[in-house]
Amino acid sequence: MTLLVTDPMDGFHYTSFAQEIIFAPGALAQLSEAVGRFGWRRMLLCTSHSMQSNGYVNSIKSSLGGVLVDVFDHVQPHVQDVQVKEVFTLAAENNVDAVIGMGGGSPIGMAKAVGFQLHFPIIAIPTTYAGSEMTPVYGITHTDENPPRKVTVNDPKIAPTLVIYDPQLTLDLPPELTASTGVNALAHCIEALYSKTRNPLSTAAATDGARHIHSALLTCYQDGKNLDARTEILLGAHLAGLSLASVSMGLHHGLCHVLGGSANIPHGIANGIILPRAIRFNAEATAPQLLPAAEAMNIPENGINSKRVIEALAHHIHELIGQMNLPQRLRDVGVSESDIPRLAQIAFQNRTVQNNPKPITDPMQLEQLFRDAW
Numbered sequence: 001m002t003l004l005v006t007d008p009m010d011g012f013h014y015t016s017f018a019q020e021i022i023f024a025p026g027a028l029a030q031l032s033e034a035v036g037r038f039g040w041r042r043m044l045l046c047t048s049h050s051m052q053s054n055g056y057v058n059s060i061k062s063s064l065g066g067v068l069v070d071v072f073d074h075v076q077p078h079v080q081d082v083q084v085k086e087v088f089t090l091a092a093e094n095n096v097d098a099v100i101g102m103g104g105g106s107p108i109g110m111a112k113a114v115g116f117q118l119h120f121p122i123i124a125i126p127t128t129y130a131g132s133e134m135t136p137v138y139g140i141t142h143t144d145e146n147p148p149r150k151v152t153v154n155d156p157k158i159a160p161t162l163v164i165y166d167p168q169l170t171l172d173l174p175p176e177l178t179a180s181t182g183v184n185a186l187a188h189c190i191e192a193l194y195s196k197t198r199n200p201l202s203t204a205a206a207t208d209g210a211r212h213i214h215s216a217l218l219t220c221y222q223d224g225k226n227l228d229a230r231t232e233i234l235l236g237a238h239l240a241g242l243s244l245a246s247v248s249m250g251l252h253h254g255l256c257h258v259l260g261g262s263a264n265i266p267h268g269i270a271n272g273i274i275l276p277r278a279i280r281f282n283a284e285a286t287a288p289q290l291l292p293a294a295e296a297m298n299i300p301e302n303g304i305n306s307k308r309v310i311e312a313l314a315h316h317i318h319e320l321i322g323q324m325n326l327p328q329r330l331r332d333v334g335v336s337e338s339d340i341p342r343l344a345q346i347a348f349q350n351r352t353v354q355n356n357p358k359p360i361t362d363p364m365q366l367e368q369l370f371r372d373a374w
């Protein structure tokens with residue numbers, strides 16, 4: 001199998017980000033030392049309710065003491081603009097100098113939105129596999145539009161300065177969120193591999209990320225307290241986020257943003273429905289680029305052509321998603337058939353969709369994909 005797929009002889013161009021990454025079981029204990037080293041003195045924590053109930057907010061409070069000046073503990077999914085305004089005011093009133101996002105992609109997205117607008121550093125402590133902690137991007141949902149629309153903001157200053165990965169914080173991530181955010185991480189790897197702006201680093205990270213995610217995902221779904229498997233998948237999620245950080249995404253991510261922002265489907269769930277279909281849609285243009293992922297996920301090549309290997313990869317991912325009982329059709333997550341043309345129109349305008357390696361020239365291509373997914 002040929003693994004040299006990034007065409008390095010054609011040249012490449014990417015931005016990497018200065019971030020400090022701490023990864024270890026129990027790494028949360030290193031937060032206070034790192035905060036002292038950076039010299040942050042007035043910090044705000046953005047998080048979600050579940051982090052209160054499982055005691056992680058208290059762990060941060062006792063580790064940071066008076067340096068933690070306030071906690072916003074009810075971040076909603078998909079970073080709503082009205083909540084961003086609230087947290088913005090809270091940060092300004094408290095004269096904050098750094099903001100922590102702890103939880104899934106939503107609290108981390110909130111910390112990014114507020115930190116970026118107020119020009120202070122962002123610290124990310126991820127407890128799902130969504131990968132936002134590694135990227136210079138956040139999405140914000142404009143709630144005054146009908147339907148609401150999620151817009152992404154991209155700037156190198158958005159990349160968190162410090163990221164703490166502690167697999168122990170993921171031991172109580174429920175099976176459905178384990179599955180859906182794990183599939184989200186796998187999707188980063190897939191779209192990084194065939195990205196129009198792929199580079200040697202993104203390809204290496206995405207290939208190894210896919211290997212670790214695939215090796216540990218089902219075990220974590222079935223046995224959430226398995227620290228070894230939790231550590232392996234979090235490593236995979238880190239690599240997935242790293243690959244995502246330096247490349248542009250395509251059809252899959254664009255459609256998931258539309259389904260999240262305009263149909264309010266949880267991000268990971270949208271990923272499970274769309275990923276196998278996006279792989280098939282793109283296969284004619286991108287199959288050779290996905291061969292490393294197929295190999296990393298033990299899909300046999302057997303001398304068959306790359307398009308058929310990638311069909312087997314899409315089928316395998318679809319089966320894995322089914323084994324973890326995630327919804328596999330849009331009709332199962334509240335989308336009605338009559339919504340499809342409008343969603344396809346919104347998706348056609350989406351910048352990320354338009355950045356797909358296989359050109360999308362007609363909204364009907366997207367309508368057909370959504371109908372297939374319905």
Ligand code: NAD
Pocket residue numbers: 048049050051054076077078079103104105106107109127128129130131132133135136137138139169170171172173174177181184244260267268
């Ligand atoms: P999320 O942050 O919305 O969290 C989903 C749920 O998981 C919440 O109810 C939360 O309380 C719960 N949760 C999180 N960790 C938990 C734990 N350890 N134990 C128990 N419950 C826990 O979901 P997500 O899928 O992590 O993130 C999705 C959001 O992140 C979307 O808005 C997506 O667009 C964004 N995202 C952004 C990027 C980026 O690069 N900017 C990358 C990936 C995802």
